[in-house]
Amino acid sequence: MSKRKVANLLALAALAYLSQAPMHPYELSKALQANGDARSIKFTHGSLYMVIQQLAKAGFVAEQATSRDGQRPERTVYAITAEGRAELRDWLRELVEQPQHEYPAFVSALSLIGALEPDEVVELLDQRLRRLHAVRAETQRAIDLADSEGVHPLFLVEEVYRVRLIDAETAFVGEFIEKITTDWGPTWAAFHEELRANS
Missing domain, CATH: 1.10.287 (Helix Hairpins)
Structure with a gap:
């Protein structure tokens, strides 16, 4: 089992969605909820923002654009990088192939x-x-x-x-x-x- 730069499974979900299209974290949160992923991966808006920052620091996602809608705070759109795509595929392969000891x-x-x-x-x-x-x-x-x-x-x-x-x-x-x-x-x-x- 390899040591990952970002090990939170929420990061894996973020990479999977960002591999489909660039999004800002709020949009990503809505997509996770709409598709029922909240039943499989526990998260809050705050934890998702934190994970996106960790992914950016690791070089797996990068800022693509920043926009402001009226008086709302700025929203930064993130896109997956080539390194992020490689991490997504490698991580998924590992989870599917290798049973892990869990602590329910x-x-x-x-x-x-x-x-x-x-x-x-x-x-x-x-x-x-x-x-x-x-x-x-x-x-x-x-x-x-x-x-x-x-x-x-x-x-x-x-x-x-x-x-x-x-x-x-x-x-x-x-x-x-x-x-x-x-x-x-x-x-x-x-x-x-x-x-x-x-x-």
Whole structure:
């Protein structure tokens, strides 16, 4: 895994959009939101402006023009450079080809789940399942709507991937609940009884 001059994934998104056309950061922010990229990449207007400055410093984008609309502040339009195009392609290739160890919050919670009592965990997991079903339904509706409007499946692939992840997590949570309620619960509850007795 190579060390990148700008490692924020928001920078990757900015490079991808600027490879299509020069834009000012506000316009870029609107494009990210309009295309649903805010579901995959967390950002604010402020963080986007900061990333653009980092990309400019690294030589991946360059100022193309500055304009002013009435009394509004000046807006600088940025264009991707040849170095930026090379970085975009290299970075995307790396992300697609090489699995990376990630640190999702739910995985962190699972590693420490023994600190809660089993009955409470089952209740919390039941609530999580309901929320997963709701998120899946919402995501599938968005896919179906886009499909009905003629959006090419290539531009929906991240949403399809998201549905598959939700399906996998739903199956895991259901199996975990079953393990707790049919097998692990008594031992787990006894562990907490012992902790209370010794505290």
